[in-house]
Amino acid sequence: MKLDDTLSSCFRILPIQVSALRRLGITSVKDLLYHFPTRYRDTAEVKSIAMLTKGSVAVIFGRISGLKTSRAFRKKIPMAEAVVEDATGKIKIIWFHQAYLAKMIMEDSNVRVEGKVSERNNSLYFSNPKIESAPDLFTQTKAHSLYPIYPETHGLTSNWIYHKIQNLMSKEIFDTLVDPIPEDILKAYNLPDLRTSLIYIHTPQKEAHAQAARKRFAFEEIFFIQLERQRMRHQFKEHDAFVIEKKEEEIEKFLKRFPFTVTGAQRKSIGHILADFKKGHPMSRLLEGDVGSGKTAVAATAVYAAATSHPIGESYGVLQSAYMAPTEILAQQHFESFIKYFRHLPINIALITGSSCKKFPSKINPESYTNISRAQLLKWVNNGEIAVLIGTHALIQKSVKFKHLALVIVDEQHRFGTAQRQKLINKPEITPHLLSMTATPIPRTLALTIYGDLDLSLLDEMPAGRKRIITEIITPERRDGAYEKIREELASGRQLYVICPRIDEPDPTKELAVQAKSVKEEAKRLKKEIFPEFEIGILHSKMRPIEKEKTMLDFKDKKIDILVATSVVEVGVNVENASLIVIEGAERFGLAQLHQLRGRVIRSNHQAYCYIFTENQSEKSRDRIKALVTAKNGFELAEFDLTQRGAGELTGAKQWGISDLGMEAIKNIKMVEAARREAANIIKTDPTLLSFPLLKEHLDSTTTKIHFE
Numbered sequence: 001m002k003l004d005d006t007l008s009s010c011f012r013i014l015p016i017q018v019s020a021l022r023r024l025g026i027t028s029v030k031d032l033l034y035h036f037p038t039r040y041r042d043t044a045e046v047k048s049i050a051m052l053t054k055g056s057v058a059v060i061f062g063r064i065s066g067l068k069t070s071r072a073f074r075k076k077i078p079m080a081e082a083v084v085e086d087a088t089g090k091i092k093i094i095w096f097h098q099a100y101l102a103k104m105i106m107e108d109s110n111v112r113v114e115g116k117v118s119e120r121n122n123s124l125y126f127s128n129p130k131i132e133s134a135p136d137l138f139t140q141t142k143a144h145s146l147y148p149i150y151p152e153t154h155g156l157t158s159n160w161i162y163h164k165i166q167n168l169m170s171k172e173i174f175d176t177l178v179d180p181i182p183e184d185i186l187k188a189y190n191l192p193d194l195r196t197s198l199i200y201i202h203t204p205q206k207e208a209h210a211q212a213a214r215k216r217f218a219f220e221e222i223f224f225i226q227l228e229r230q231r232m233r234h235q236f237k238e239h240d241a242f243v244i245e246k247k248e249e250e251i252e253k254f255l256k257r258f259p260f261t262v263t264g265a266q267r268k269s270i271g272h273i274l275a276d277f278k279k280g281h282p283m284s285r286l287l288e289g290d291v292g293s294g295k296t297a298v299a300a301t302a303v304y305a306a307a308t309s310h311p312i313g314e315s316y317g318v319l320q321s322a323y324m325a326p327t328e329i330l331a332q333q334h335f336e337s338f339i340k341y342f343r344h345l346p347i348n349i350a351l352i353t354g355s356s357c358k359k360f361p362s363k364i365n366p367e368s369y370t371n372i373s374r375a376q377l378l379k380w381v382n383n384g385e386i387a388v389l390i391g392t393h394a395l396i397q398k399s400v401k402f403k404h405l406a407l408v409i410v411d412e413q414h415r416f417g418t419a420q421r422q423k424l425i426n427k428p429e430i431t432p433h434l435l436s437m438t439a440t441p442i443p444r445t446l447a448l449t450i451y452g453d454l455d456l457s458l459l460d461e462m463p464a465g466r467k468r469i470i471t472e473i474i475t476p477e478r479r480d481g482a483y484e485k486i487r488e489e490l491a492s493g494r495q496l497y498v499i500c501p502r503i504d505e506p507d508p509t510k511e512l513a514v515q516a517k518s519v520k521e522e523a524k525r526l527k528k529e530i531f532p533e534f535e536i537g538i539l540h541s542k543m544r545p546i547e548k549e550k551t552m553l554d555f556k557d558k559k560i561d562i563l564v565a566t567s568v569v570e571v572g573v574n575v576e577n578a579s580l581i582v583i584e585g586a587e588r589f590g591l592a593q594l595h596q597l598r599g600r601v602i603r604s605n606h607q608a609y610c611y612i613f614t615e616n617q618s619e620k621s622r623d624r625i626k627a628l629v630t631a632k633n634g635f636e637l638a639e640f641d642l643t644q645r646g647a648g649e650l651t652g653a654k655q656w657g658i659s660d661l662g663m664e665a666i667k668n669i670k671m672v673e674a675a676r677r678e679a680a681n682i683i684k685t686d687p688t689l690l691s692f693p694l695l696k697e698h699l700d701s702t703t704t705k706i707h708f709e
Helices: 015-022 029-033 137-142 156-170 183-188 193-204 207-238 250-254 262-279 294-309 328-341 376-382 418-423 444-450 476-491 519-530 544-556 592-600 620-630 634-644 660-666 669-685 692-705
Strands: 039-042 055-071 077-085 089-096 110-120 123-127 131-132 146-148 284-289 320-324 349-352 356-358 387-391 405-411 433-438 455-459 472-475 495-499 536-539 561-564 578-584 608-612
Touching: 029 156, 055 444, 110 476, 146 156, 156 193, 193 207, 207 660, 207 669, 207 692, 250 262, 250 294, 262 284, 262 294, 262 455, 284 294, 284 620, 284 660, 294 320, 294 328, 294 405, 294 455, 328 349, 328 356, 328 544, 349 376, 444 634, 444 660, 444 669, 472 476, 472 620, 476 495, 476 578, 476 608, 476 620, 495 519, 495 592, 519 536, 519 561, 536 544, 536 608, 578 592, 592 608, 592 620, 592 634, 620 634, 660 669
Parallel strands: 089 123, 284 433, 284 455, 320 387, 320 405, 349 387, 405 433, 472 608, 495 561, 495 578, 536 561, 578 608
Antiparallel strands: 039 146, 055 077, 055 110, 077 089, 110 123, 110 131, 349 356
């Protein structure tokens, strides 16, 4: 048996189980071995049958008899049953949907049973318990004190997973294991080897074993992500890029054109970028800052440096910049902003989206822009006449070719790799500089891991004069008072966002449906009962792009006073007049997301208000929401979120492609820095990993599973 063998080639799996395994990302032997328990149940205290009570979770040891399989009378469910007896009495066992378990245990053998005790017709019984052979009752009781609980899904129980992993471990699968992590690294951090770690994590004899194994696998995950990031970083430094050098006085002259005073954090970030431009290899930098911290001004300064420089060795022509935004309306917004920044310079700026192409300045009216044909725009981009091209993903279509592309700026598109950069250029020997920007607050440890190939610049100051948002937690009895304050602001000409967790009302027939306010019903309620005198619009992800664009434009043009939306406005348009936001069911959003949503109303110097409407009264929920009120900035909030939230609920775990175990490791700055340091040392001495074939093989086989969208 090999690690890459499919599970179906090792043992019989039902179709429903195949689907369930696929949902958990399990297809091979290795996948199953790496499906780790989320917790362990301490079974050191074994009970006698006479001590069992209804509703308790218990472990018993005894002799099993009367094993038989059948089908339930009404629903024809496959089931199995048996009786377990010890010195104090007997108890029945019933397995629903798991009749196969009766075939795995021998009649009249000693067994260990663990599960919940149920009662029917005044008789106690175990329903779907875990069971295993226990030839030596005394040894089993003492040795197997921790029992693993695995992540489950519909059609697949923790018990089934446990038995299958034990099955694999009994087939000498460990004989084929080779630990990819170098021995000296394991010794340096006192980590167990792969074989020991797998035994410890699936069958720990004490808590310390489980913890040692989890530490090792957490380190392994972060180490391999760091190794891949460091390898990418090295590869970028091997490429050539345009050298851009600007005099300090020229930059200062440009900065004075902004209608605000540039912050110290902005100056520092601009300094980082200008220093990168001089190095001759492509910049790979992430600019991270709260909504309203001035990322666009930093990006515009970088564009200015490129657009007012000539290609090396040439006395004419300009270096081109491409600016990619996530939506058409945001691209249009940046296009208009850049016209304001550069209208005093002889620079051509263009916009390309799925629906239109525009160019500034217009030949007819040099103070404005004009619509142009796609063919004409592509021609001007190709011959170098367009210095700045702003757009959506339309930017990276094959038809878009640049003459001297020196800088790519990506707004809220967290990953933008070599392949996409390559799509933007027709000179493969020159790679453009990359400035990636995000307003998503990310904890430092997470940023060091997922952005290991990027240098970080932080905008941790807000522009002078920007008032802090007044954030209030509104409990149900305070709603009416909040609505009155909102009405006063709306009457003075301001606008309001109302954010709901759902689009449609929950289906009452579905037991597990999320009970939360919906966009459609809340918009109707507000119009009918609360704000009949104001215009209300809705926005959600099921609307067609053209409908979304029209709604946002109507909101921006003040045709809509109140916009009821899902979190789709998280990355949205700049509506300076919208100074109010209500967030319904706030406990259903992560702190980082709440902070992002709140940032929609910090676009001007008007006093902004955020009303957090919450129904949940739990202490943990209250503490989280309170942090939103007290945290000074998004970075502080992100760190709080990381320490407070448990495995499986950390913001962005799926987004970043990191497992729950890996996300737990992200809480440990020492572990992240150690993994980063070891990965950087290896790539520095051996960038192609020729001396580390096991690392290279492991990296090449797992990189496709790591997503950084």
